[in-house]
Amino acid sequence: MKLSVKSEYACLALITLAEAYQSGKLCSITVVAESKGIPKKYLEQILLILKHGGYVRSYKGPKGGYKLAKDPAQINIAEIIRLMDGALAPVESVSTYFFEHTPIEKSPRLLEVFRHLRNYISDTLEQLTLDKLVE
């Protein structure tokens, strides 16, 4: 019931890019990694996933780097975590994305509570867009 470091890194990287969004400037992997204390080679993979997900754009060569592909207000934390870690659900079977049989189904009331928690977390993080996270 915890967030992966990978998701945390993804959020931090996007926040960094969101801060640079107004100026239109690019940020290199190195700059992002150093500003947030993220291992550079690991961040590389994370940014690639974000790129394939359509959240960032990249430019090669000197003066190259990354920038957000859309407005910070159009990117929410829920979708980022889902992209990096999979479903947000506290229990797999509560997920709306997959349905796997898990033992907890044997208690409908417990399942109900976890479903509620999933919705709450989901709603909260869907409303949390990058513009609300820039300093």
Add this chain to the structure above:
Amino acid sequence: MKLSVKSEYACLALITLAEAYQSGKLCSITVVAESKGIPKKYLEQILLILKHGGYVRSYKGPKGGYKLAKDPAQINIAEIIRLMDGALAPVESVSTYFFEHTPIEKSPRLLEVFRHLRNYISDTLEQLTLDKLVE
């Protein structure tokens, strides 16, 4: 951001024992395992942890088995999950139990949201006592 199977098994086992609580009858590991579809030898370990945690009492020998050590209304799901899986926090650094440095600290606003989620999950599961889960 998901619950372990171990926690799910623990909750289901306790619900089973809560259902037998009024009658005062004991439930053997075999009975609990079969009624909830839990691997018997794994459940054995889980019940042992619950016993050491003071949640259940056990009796050896023929006619032996397990029963709750306290009233179902005195046992909440939050403490069970903490016992089995550790802190409930969606992010370690939000935990009140340990303080470890995690990357997310670099964004106080994000940390704030996760802290809120932790409290919400915690409060919800602390109010969820076993008596509310019996059929």
Add this chain to the structure above:
DNA sequence: ATAATAAACTACTAATTCTATAGACTATAT
């Protein structure tokens, strides 16, 4: 007493996941 039953305990293993590193390749600005 003894056999049967059921919990207690310890050790182990197989698979998966997570975090991170390595290195070769491609594109681009100067």
Add this chain to the structure above:
DNA sequence: ATATAGTCTATAGAATTAGTAGTTTATTAT
């Protein structure tokens, strides 16, 4: 041409998870 910066694939070490195995201890019934 060269340096810079992203792309891609592979891999490795550690930790965790879920589950199994086997032996020991206590208790009940015969």
